Amino acid sequence: MSVAAMPSRPVRKRLLEANPSVAWFLAILALFCLGVTALAEATGTGALSTSMIKTLGKTLCLCLVALAMDVVWGYQGILSLGHMAFFGLGGYAIGMWLMYARTEIIVAESLAEAAIPPTPAEIEDAIATQIFGVVGSDQFPAIWAFADSLVLQLAMVVAVPGLLALVFGWLAFRSRVTGVYLSILTQAMTLALSLYLFQNDSGLRGNNGLSGLQNLPGLDAVDQATVSIAFFYASAAALAAGYLLFAWVTSGKMGSVIRAIRDDEARVRFLGYHVESYKLFVFTLTAVVAGIAGALYYPQAGIINPAELAPIASIYLAVWVAIGGRGRLYGAVIGAAFVSLLSSWFTGGGAPDVDLGVYTIRWTDWWLVLLGVSFVLTTLYAPKGLGGLIDVIEARRARRRVGDYGPDKGALRREEGPPQ
Amino acid sequence: MTTLLEVSGVSVTFDGFRAIDNLSIQIGEPELRAVIGPNGAGKTTFMDIVTGKTRPDTGRVTWGERSISLLGLSESAIAREGIGRKFQKPTVFEAQSVRDNLAMSLRNDRAPWKVLVWRETEADAARIAEVAEEIGLTAHLARPAGELSHGQKQWLEIGMLLAQEPRLLLVDEPAAGMTPAEREHTTDLLKRIAATRAVVVVEHDMEFVRRLGCKVTVLHEGSVLAEGSIDHVTADRQVIDVYLGR
Numbered sequence A: 001m002s003v004a005a006m007p008s009r010p011v012r013k014r015l016l017e018a019n020p021s022v023a024w025f026l027a028i029l030a031l032f033c034l035g036v037t038a039l040a041e042a043t044g045t046g047a048l049s050t051s052m053i054k055t056l057g058k059t060l061c062l063c064l065v066a067l068a069m070d071v072v073w074g075y076q077g078i079l080s081l082g083h084m085a086f087f088g089l090g091g092y093a094i095g096m097w098l099m100y101a102r103t104e105i106i107v108a109e110s111l112a113e114a115a116i117p118p119t120p121a122e123i124e125d126a127i128a129t130q131i132f133g134v135v136g137s138d139q140f141p142a143i144w145a146f147a148d149s150l151v152l153q154l155a156m157v158v159a160v161p162g163l164l165a166l167v168f169g170w171l172a173f174r175s176r177v178t179g180v181y182l183s184i185l186t187q188a189m190t191l192a193l194s195l196y197l198f199q200n201d202s203g204l205r206g207n208n209g210l211s212g213l214q215n216l217p218g219l220d221a222v223d224q225a226t227v228s229i230a231f232f233y234a235s236a237a238a239l240a241a242g243y244l245l246f247a248w249v250t251s252g253k254m255g256s257v258i259r260a261i262r263d264d265e266a267r268v269r270f271l272g273y274h275v276e277s278y279k280l281f282v283f284t285l286t287a288v289v290a291g292i293a294g295a296l297y298y299p300q301a302g303i304i305n306p307a308e309l310a311p312i313a314s315i316y317l318a319v320w321v322a323i324g325g326r327g328r329l330y331g332a333v334i335g336a337a338f339v340s341l342l343s344s345w346f347t348g349g350g351a352p353d354v355d356l357g358v359y360t361i362r363w364t365d366w367w368l369v370l371l372g373v374s375f376v377l378t379t380l381y382a383p384k385g386l387g388g389l390i391d392v393i394e395a396r397r398a399r400r401r402v403g404d405y406g407p408d409k410g411a412l413r414r415e416e417g418p419p420q
Numbered sequence B: 001m002t003t004l005l006e007v008s009g010v011s012v013t014f015d016g017f018r019a020i021d022n023l024s025i026q027i028g029e030p031e032l033r034a035v036i037g038p039n040g041a042g043k044t045t046f047m048d049i050v051t052g053k054t055r056p057d058t059g060r061v062t063w064g065e066r067s068i069s070l071l072g073l074s075e076s077a078i079a080r081e082g083i084g085r086k087f088q089k090p091t092v093f094e095a096q097s098v099r100d101n102l103a104m105s106l107r108n109d110r111a112p113w114k115v116l117v118w119r120e121t122e123a124d125a126a127r128i129a130e131v132a133e134e135i136g137l138t139a140h141l142a143r144p145a146g147e148l149s150h151g152q153k154q155w156l157e158i159g160m161l162l163a164q165e166p167r168l169l170l171v172d173e174p175a176a177g178m179t180p181a182e183r184e185h186t187t188d189l190l191k192r193i194a195a196t197r198a199v200v201v202v203e204h205d206m207e208f209v210r211r212l213g214c215k216v217t218v219l220h221e222g223s224v225l226a227e228g229s230i231d232h233v234t235a236d237r238q239v240i241d242v243y244l245g246r
């Protein structure tokens, strides 16, 4: 209608054309949200418990970080085994504000009864003692300087993972570290970060981590049923936005160049593209999205501790994407949702034990073995993962539509003559 | 004809083996130059040095009116300076369509943020159509490059080179795996391009080189053995001994 609306239309159209999965994905996600709304305690019949809503909301966040993983691995070809570090950092960044602001309210309430009004310094000390008492400190570490500001901590959600990825990526890509060496380097990064956070003097409460994150400061009157559905919606919105963002990045010429780098980076250099800049862009962008996913995840989980940044977490992430099917965005979402939900079912004791007479298979112990075997089998026999099933369905539909009359590949080959 | 590329006194050693030995070559603009020599003479390594893939131990490589040194530049920066390269083994992006392969090579801004918001203009579309016509792949634009025949991949790679509009084209054994008709078309095309640009062609096939009708440089053990017209070099005693007389 308006002139301003004109140029954006073809872009949107092309995005949908190049990536038909976008419309499908958004439709399915919307349906899922409607279903959950109808069944949630706060908005519907209450058939789904609050903890179930939280599990679903957390799963959406895991889908978002899996999308990021798919872009950096499946499209850009960097097998990063450190993206859960960025996820964890996003969680810590928002957790600092949640913990600070809530403790501040509690401290203010308890000091209000004192005869002499407390000075700001006294309030500050009381908050510090509350938060850092468990690690034997009553001082705020320097990294908590902005913890009283929601806006600044939200900026940290983006800035901390972004900066770490930028510096790490710059050092690694500049020296042209690739392949398995790069993967090991990313593992070393997340391991180092996790070990550092485990220390009591890391400034983030050592192995206690940050807790009570499900309680939103100043919103004590709002029950968890409402909070959980709000976070569920926020997670769904973030996942939708992430899907659109990555569909845009991986389509068009950018998608072309990054897939070309994945397949033959030396050749792309001779076309004049500065390969390292592209890798750095994708690595940093996906790290930022991982951070945002983490910032939505941990308030629903309620607690974050350094174990969340352990190397194994990032390996699981790669396993989800591999099982779901890398190199296609919906594959990552399917993999993360399917495997993480299945995982909590098995490890949560949901799966019945199998009595073999001589031995009882307890899934809480054997689930990891099952996951490992599935991973190996997928990698060997179904490299397209669960997402590959969509290809099978599409191929069947296409066959039914076209019949046997169209030219097959052999017919096309016969037409290839010498260029005229 | 002014000098566009000057390689002087360049040497490269791989694990003690001297692949390029005090090599000096000048290429003018416009010029068509054929480089011949037996296997292992250092022809591909010469291209590796010019395009920044291999750093020489000694010597200078200068480029353009201002004689800037290419030795400090990265591969991508050298390509952006206007040096395009076709590899001996055709390397196209097989998973992507012919059209995407060409679009990626077009002479547009290569910075990530520019590429992110890039949208094909009419000029771009016209250029892709023109190149596709030139390389005879108009009917195959939508096909994945991996489905093309060997000869067609060679053509696509030449097309990607054309789309870049470089000032200097380095073409490594373009006619390998081509039919006689395709070879003839290749010589015509190279000659046409060389009317306005510098083109260096490495080729084994003497007939092919003869048809190019240009100055020939014979490489042997990493340095220039002879240089001149095809008749001049084929009459050269040393050339006959090491190369033609085998």
Ligand SMILES: Nc1ncnc2c1ncn2[C@@H]1O[C@H](COP(=O)(O)OP(=O)(O)O)[C@@H](O)[C@H]1O
Binding pocket: B014, B015, B019, B037, B038, B039, B040, B041, B042, B043, B044, B045, B046
């Ligand atoms: N990266 C490398 N490492 C070791 N030796 C190399 C390398 N590149 C080329 N060579 C050697 O240098 C010599 C010249 O090779 P090349 O330039 O490919 O010859 P050609 O004239 O056949 O293209 C050969 O003996 C080759 O084995």
Ligand SMILES: [Mg+2]
Binding pocket: B043, B044, B045, B088
């Ligand atoms: Mg060679």
